[in-house]
Amino acid sequence: MVQVAQKVVGQVLALRPGETVCILRDGEDSGPFAATISQVALMAGAEPVSLIIVAQTVGGQELPDPVAGAFIRSSAIINLARWPIVHSRAVSAALGAGARSCNLRGFQDGVLESPGVTTDYEVVRRNALAMDVLLEQAREVRFTTAEGSDVTMQLGGRKGKAQTGFADEPGRFSGLPDGESTVAPLEGTTQGCIVNPYIIDKIGQVDEPFRMEIKDGWIVNVDGGKQAQQLLDLFEKSDSNARRFASQFALGMNPDCRVIPNAREVSKKLGTLHVAMGDNISLGGTIQCGLHIDIVILNPTVWLDGKIVLENGNLSI
Numbered sequence: 067m068v069q070v071a072q073k074v075v076g077q078v079l080a081l082r083p084g085e086t087v088c089i090l091r092d093g094e095d096s097g098p099f100a101a102t103i104s105q106v107a108l109m110a111g112a113e114p115v116s117l118i119i120v121a122q123t124v125g126g127q128e129l130p131d132p133v134a135g136a137f138i139r140s141s142a143i144i145n146l147a148r149w150p151i152v153h154s155r156a157v158s159a160a161l162g163a164g165a166r167s168c169n170l171r172g173f174q175d176g177v178l179e180s181p182g183v184t185t186d187y188e189v190v191r192r193n194a195l196a197m198d199v200l201l202e203q204a205r206e207v208r209f210t211t212a213e214g215s216d217v218t219m220q221l222g223g224r225k226g227k228a229q230t231g232f233a234d235e236p237g238r239f240s241g242l243p244d245g246e247s248t249v250a251p252l253e254g255t256t257q258g259c260i261v262n263p264y265i266i267d268k269i270g271q272v273d274e275p276f277r278m279e280i281k282d283g284w285i286v287n288v289d290g291g292k293q294a295q296q297l298l299d300l301f302e303k304s305d306s307n308a309r310r311f312a313s314q315f316a317l318g319m320n321p322d323c324r325v326i327p328n329a330r331e332v333s334k335k336l337g338t339l340h341v342a343m344g345d346n347i348s349l350g351g352t353i354q355c356g357l358h359i360d361i362v363i364l365n366p367t368v369w370l371d372g373k374i375v376l377e378n379g380n381l382s383i
Contacts, residue, residue, distance in 0.1 A: 083111025085141035169241030182243030182323035187231035198226030217258035245320030250351030313346035337379035
């Protein structure tokens with residue numbers, strides 16, 4: 067905990083004397099880690115503020131107004147809750163006001179032990195930013211898998227939002243372990259199908275047949291076993307924009323993250339990609355929704371404007 071706290075304070079957020087950092091958590095199990103981060107932040111001359119909320123049920127849900135008020139008045143935000151908060155209005159507003167955000171959600175599941183935390187983040191940042199440039203320059207992205215996935219989406223010059231392990235400038239967000247090149251595709255342009263992905267955030271590892279069909283940026287059909295039914299049930303409980311797809315396209319850039327049934331970590335693994343449904347405001351898109359769900363795919367082949375940049379999980383740029 068001490069080593070990771072020092073990396074968060076010194077590398078990810080680069081906290082400076084006089085800055086205020088909000089540490090958000092949602093349970094007693096995160097208390098010791100929050101206390102460790104607070105102590106390291108104090109040693110750096112920053113002022114830590116700890117906030118505790120009732121645990122949410124899915125990523126992208128809105129945060130209580132007092133939390134939003136604290137965020138927008140803070141220099142930095144650290145998330146220790148179980149679900150991502152970067153796609154909430156509260157964090158989007160804070161980032162727009164110049165805050166930086168560090169995502170450490172899922173640390174309770176052994177993420178702090180990942181070699182992806184101690185990887186060479188200068189290399190991760192260099193590769194992620196280089197891929198971001200290619201995504202920004204591309205008009206169309208297509209990916210396929212041996213299982214039968216085949217999806218195309220239009221990018222239209224959208225700006226990349228690489229997560230590099232560094233959030234040391236105003237408006238940046240990152241975390242540990244991290245490393246991805248990501249972009250918000252143009253809404254309404256995604257076509258194709260996803261077959262048997264590795265894991266769906268919130269739902270879990272896919273261990274039964276699964277097929278999702280997408281037309282004009284909307285999920286029009288989901289077939290399969292229990293994971294398919296769980297996703298359909300989640301749609302029923304959410305607003306209609308939950309079926310908007312793809313709100314995000316991202317390529318993992320961290321060579322040391324593990325392929326384990328933890329969406330938080332495997333989505334950062336070099337050679338994987340993840341796409342998302344739901345909210346993408348924080349990524350520069352236009353979809354507002356009460357959830358953001360990642361779908362992680364292993365060993366894809368990816369084309370940008372017809373040129374292969376990832377083949378069966380192997381990077382070729």
